[in-house]
Amino acid sequence: MMKDEDVDELLRRRRYERAFGLLLDRYQEKVFRLALSIVKEAGRAEEVTQDIFLKLWQALPFYDGRAALSTWLYTIARNTCYSMFRKESIRTAVTIEGRAEPSRDEILSQHAEIKELLERLPTVQREVITLFYLEDQSIQDVAQMLDLPQGTVKSHLHRARRALADMMRS
Amino acid sequence: MDCQEAKEKLQESFDGALSLEDRRQLEKHLIACPGCAQFGELLNALDLRLKEAIRAPRLSPGFRAALQTRIDRRPRGLWTHWLPDVAYLVGSGAGILCCVYLLPFSASSVLWIGTLVAAIGYSFQTLLLSSLEEL
Secondary structure (H helix, E strand, C coil): CCCCHHHHHHHHCCCHHHHHHHHHHHHHHHHHHHHHHHHCEHHHHHHHHHHHHHHHHHHHHHCCCCCCHHHHHHHHHHHHHHHHHHHHHHHHHHHHHHCCCCCCCECCCCCHHHHHHHHCCCHHHHHHHHHHHHCCCCHHHHHHHHCCCHHHHHHHHHHHHHHHHHHHHC | CCHHHHHHHHHHHHHCCCCHHHHHHHHHHHHHCHHHHHHHHHHHHHHHHHHHHCCCCCCCCCHHHHHHHHHHHCCCCCHHHHHHHHHHHHHHHHHHHHHHHHCCCCHHHHHHHHHHHHHHHHHHHHHHHHHHHHC
């Protein structure tokens, strides 16, 4: 697990710019992948990653050290993604018939069939299995990013694989 | 090893490394059980397809510059920087007022002593903080 004691120390000394820079270096790609597993499209994931770090910048002076910095950041990330989803679902509910073709940079654009199977999984299983492959198959990283116990991640992963295997067989 | 256990171990083999003993027992079971062997092949095919399908693009090179522009457009209020100091002073004020009401001494002496203690504490904290910042 990544230690952020140096960032904690900088925050205690109110050196927010340096702390923010270190957090960006360490977490921007991870947060991007987490966003990607939720919003599923690279362009939107990058946009929402910017929103997440903008919120982080605004919130840094209020970090109280109760949760680990990474846990706090991933919580901001998930909440930002889900709130964007809620806003967008209202919009897509109205415009779903006129939806454009999937854009070129969708993570699964070349693999329509497996994408279709993934779409049929419950949301949490889909997020866990997508993140598992995005994060070099590290259950520990997935658990930290989704704030779930490792056992729960494993059980979602196993259910997702079993469901996908059943779909492939039928 | 029964079929249920074998299927569980098969799944675990895709989660990470299986112990040598588990692997040996699993292989023994798979040789004897065509159903589990077929399930294993299916999981293997699925794993390969997922690995091929799920690849993370990286953030675009302009990500940091765009973020910086947005941060510059919405600078954090200066008051947040001073929030801990404001909290300290408000807390000290409340503490002194409580002492004025609760302690059996004259209000003016409690006020003076309280203010002196708060000021010494604040100066000490500020000195400590600035010496840390210089490190």
